Amino acid sequence: MNKKKWYDYLWIFSTTYLILGFFNILFAWLGMICFITPLMIALIKGNKAYCNRYCGRGQLFSLLGGHFGLSRKKDMPGWMRSTGFRYGFLIFFLTMFGIMLWNTYLVFAGTQELKQVVTLLWTFKLPWHWAYHGTLFSPGVAQFAFGFYSIMLTSTLLGLITMVLFKPRSWCVYCPMGTMTQTICKIKFRTKEDSKQCL
Template sequence: MKKNKKKIIDYMWIISCIYLSLGLFNILFAWLGLLCFSIPLIISLSGRGKKYCNVYCGRGQLLDLMGNKLKMSRKKDIPSFLRSKWFRYGFLTFFMTMFVLMLFNTYMVFSEASELQKFIKILWTFKLPWNWVNTSMVSPWVAQFAFGFYSIMLTSTILGIITMILYKPRSWCVYCPMGTMTQLISKSKYRSNK
């Protein structure tokens, strides 16, 4: 029974693939990505450290699979600056700033100060038209959040894949904002329990 459960956990990478694919058909599925934001934080805040990263993260598994099983990774050591505190915390700050900006754009659409913008922004720079999706069944701000959130998820996946190819398979995990946040939470919990 236990063995069977482990096997299911080993296939969490499929959920990551399904999530990214669903966004192609209907951008509103991007809302499901909030689970990837909240579950790791809830697990860390409940004192289980980086269990999400170590066991449940589909993206981590996917990078592992692509890098090791599919041999897409050069398996080089990651440069030391990517491991440094200033880079990891700097990237987390940048990432969260972009997240808040995305929420602000959603608010602007909610308050009817601006119109729904139907595009995906890759690497916070390149706008990709995403006009084929039908968003008429929801309020424009709901769709705007989905476009923004999907952009973030796609961008972080692309960065993960680039770093997987250039360095070791799970090099993205070294500076992944979610990993940095759960690490910070775990450290502060450890200190407060001492």
């Protein structure tokens, strides 16, 4: 039997992160770890160790869908598993991320006021003022936190929905970070093989 390692408990980090956002939105910045670490591992090491071992969100879905039986454990529809859908979702996700960065810039520039809302599923604006207690820096810092937390909460919600409907870690199939890191690994591996052939 495999012995539990320290990284098997990273689901606690993911859960704590989501909870902290209800108390102080500035904690949303911590989520950058989940964006930078997988990209760094893929770029430097050329593998998906983050998805394979360290993804707390994936572990959370495994736990809820597997141990707690909150998943139907059915196959995802074919179109959702297709390369087209995965890359399409990645492009959509990056576009929405770009819009969020633009809104942050506008607040930093002073042309737009800070909006104390969390946008769920890129549509539903939920009042979130109770989690904002001011910032020592520019209101743009808080705007980024609201925008980033919206992304994290939305993706968790989507992950939970597909966890219930299909297999526990269905989110991993269309996770933009997963698609992005796999693409980086593909490019890195091909470049390495090509340079070997040149020798």
